[in-house]
Amino acid sequence: MPKMKSHTGMGKRVRVTGKGKIVAQQAGMRHNLEKKASTRTRRLTGTVEVAKADVKRINKMLGR
Structure with missing residues (x-):
């Protein structure tokens, strides 16, 4: 299985504290x-x- 890729666009829009x-x-x-x-x-x-x-969807897009 290949690695999961994080959504780069989402990474530019949000920040994790x-x-x-x-x-x-x-x-x-x-x-x-x-x-x-x-x-x-x-x-x-x-x-x-x-x-x-929105948290669950964003976390999935960030690969968390």
Whole structure:
């Protein structure tokens, strides 16, 4: 059997913390930023923990 390959695209989008949590950038910060309120764009900066429903799929794509 060949080795399982990890999904390189997913590896670029998420990061695994020291405790094993998966964090990613929040959606909605790519375009149309002039329309969005400053408070909203500030809130969307930084990384957040990925939703519990997506963790199993992401771990599989990362080869974990």
